[in-house]
Amino acid sequence: MFGPLTVKPSESKGDKTGSWRTLARPRYLHKDCIACRMCLLICPEGCVSGKEKNAFSVDYTFCKGCGLCADICPKKDIVMEPEEQKGEGK
């Protein structure tokens, strides 16, 4: 008998880590964004996407609410909000 054993590339997308989020979720203000991409690069789930200024977004299906994007944003253009307050993006 075999249980979960091997994983093919991109199969880990089946793990909806967004369910881990309990306290806060990031909200992108889209005011002062300079498109430095730091939020995208630091995201441990790789769930931030975007190219242009003020056009980055988070996939909440995978966002664990760790807050790294908000912390690293040089323009403080991302804020962590309590989970109850549904911000933009969902």
Place this chain on the structure above:
Amino acid sequence: MKQFAEGSHAVAEIIKACQPGVISAYPITPQTHIVEDLAQMVSNGELKSQFVNVESEHSAASVVLGGSATGVRVYTATSSQGLFYMQEVVFNIAGMRLPVVMTCANRAISAPINIWNDQQDSISLRDAGWVQIYAEDNQEAVDFHLIAYRLGEDKRVMLPVMVCMDGFILTHGMETVDLPEQDKVNKFLPKYNPLYKLDTAEPISMGLLADPDYYMEARFAIQETMKDSLGYLSEISQEFNAVFGRDYKDLLVEEYQTKDADKVIVAMGSVCGTIKEVVDEQRSKGKKVGLLRIITYRPFPYARIYEALKDVPRVAVLDKAVSLGAYAPIAVEMKAAFYGKKKGPKIISSFVGGLGGRDITLESIHEVLRRLTAKEVNSDFIDLKPELLKEEYGK
């Protein structure tokens, strides 16, 4: 082909015949001769294998894990502290369902440091998910390695197998062994054809994070496969007998004069040779004594043992290991095998002996039989020297 050989050399010969693609090991007494011989064979060109020299047992285990993950047959061997140093990788190998074969040359555990034989090392890793088979003599040590590869690589199993042989007593003991011929080995053990492997053309990952949604099933699957392996071992032993002309019943236990016995000793490994001698002597005097030798310790053959001993009134379990602060390891299993059952021994007494290489002599076995009375004892040490024990330090 019959050969008078040291146990370690005989094991190296059979591993050569199994043709592992990767061998990695770190020398530790009393395992050293096995891997020394294999290194020599590779160096002489007799064995086409990658022998990876490493800086530790942790690395040796990691190398064979990686080798096996790429889909080749692998081999390693260790003892005692080396096995403990491998421990986290040992669990990983089983969790990743890689059919690694390892020889454990059984040796005592530090501290105090001791290079001599008991079975504390492999027994301490009983929960790792490895099948553990214990040899009584060098012929079995040879045969069990072939069976280990065959079982582990079976597509229904895909689990690592540890062949345990008592350090020095077997590894350094000279015996005549019948070394299986290469053509017969090839017939019994086909080329390893992995179910899954690391391959850049078809990338997969192994051993990745399994969160609470996935982890339990991975463990459950090993538990079930372990239980099924008891049956596979019986099946494979019959095929082995047919190819090599041996007489293994099922490779789970050996019943020696147990049928009408009123006293049976349960033990594992080379000490069973000594016990058989005592059994023969007692039987010649008309005393109904027997031996139940455990061959496969993991998975533990509870049902088989129940059938073998259900009508025996008194059983003495002789462990060459302790679970400090609890019942001895084999004794626990024996009691569990009969708990809540209608039939079974009235007395299951547990004895501990032979730790750190103290000889278990014919007299030691007689002592076990003398202490197997109507009063059950637990973890009763035999051959203790009371003069070395003080209630207060330094007095």
